[in-house]
Amino acid sequence: MTTSPYGSSESKITRKEWEELDRFFQTIEPPAQNELFASGDHYLLYRKLLDLGFRPPGDAMEIYRMAEEILALGYEDDG
Amino acid sequence: MMDKEALLKLNRVPDGVPAWLDYKAFRKLQQLLEALAPPEETDGLGDEDYIRLHAFLADVAGIEVPETQEAVHLNAFVLLRRGYKAEETTEPEYGRLLELLEGTEEPDPDDLELHDFGAHRALYKYLSEGLGVYVEPGRGPVWRRARQLVEAHEQAKKDEPVPETSHAD
Numbered sequence: 001m002t003t004s005p006y007g008s009s010e011s012k013i014t015r016k017e018w019e020e021l022d023r024f025f026q027t028i029e030p031p032a033q034n035e036l037f038a039s040g041d042h043y044l045l046y047r048k049l050l051d052l053g054f055r056p057p058g059d060a061m062e063i064y065r066m067a068e069e070i071l072a073l074g075y076e077d078d079g
Numbered sequence: 080m081m082d083k084e085a086l087l088k089l090n091r092v093p094d095g096v097p098a099w100l101d102y103k104a105f106r107k108l109q110q111l112l113e114a115l116a117p118p119e120e121t122d123g124l125g126d127e128d129y130i131r132l133h134a135f136l137a138d139v140a141g142i143e144v145p146e147t148q149e150a151v152h153l154n155a156f157v158l159l160r161r162g163y164k165a166e167e168t169t170e171p172e173y174g175r176l177l178e179l180l181e182g183t184e185e186p187d188p189d190d191l192e193l194h195d196f197g198a199h200r201a202l203y204k205y206l207s208e209g210l211g212v213y214v215e216p217g218r219g220p221v222w223r224r225a226r227q228l229v230e231a232h233e234q235a236k237k238d239e240p241v242p243e244t245s246h247a248d
Binding site: 034 | 096
């Protein structure tokens with residue numbers, strides 16, 4: 001069972017944050033198990049999630065999965 | 080968005096070199112990275128967690144990283160992406176791992192529960208006592224460790240040179 005990236009919080013990222021994350025996410029490949037050459041892409045995704053206030057694990061596969069989940073959960077309604 | 084090229088200039092993990100950390104050091108690195116607050120622009124490392132990780136990178140991983148939070152954070156991540164040096168397994172060991180993994184569900188990687196009986200306990204026992212490899216007692220780490228040993232074995236088999244066939248005239 002996986003826990004929500006939001007934990008117990010009920011608020012989600014804003015539409016603008018969601019769109020930025022989505023735009024970046026579309027540009028990167030899913031991570032391979034091990035990476036012999038640093039592409040920087042998954043690190044930037046990691047930093048993006050940290051900047052949005054998430055606490056992703058240090059594992060690129062999990063970070064990628066977390067980003068997918070955040071995007072799937074959508075954004076906060078503007079009201 | 081941060082500038083990727085500028086960021087990668089801070090990288091000190093040599094390109095193209097296969098993983099050299101063992102599993103225990105790899106897990107320690109992961110814990111040290113996850114304990115960090117997001118990096119800030121500071122003079123020097125400025126934080127105990129960053130100082131600890133900078134020392135780990137130098138002493139355990141053997142890489143000299145600039146003393147800034149950005150550099151330490153990036154290099155720790157890049158080194159983790161390199162993975163760890165998986166132990167070699169023999170064909171019977173590989174077969175036994177496959178048997179033990181069969182039918183087990185993939186747990187959450189952070190699932191540190193481990194019951195006294197059941198498939199994950201059997202895997203843990205085989206890994207730690209049968210193979211003598213280090214793994215934390217928890218369903219997540221145990222499952223992943225076993226899976227990665229299986230994958231490493233399969234990869235090693237793929238990488239084996241194909242024996243030349245002799246042609247009789």
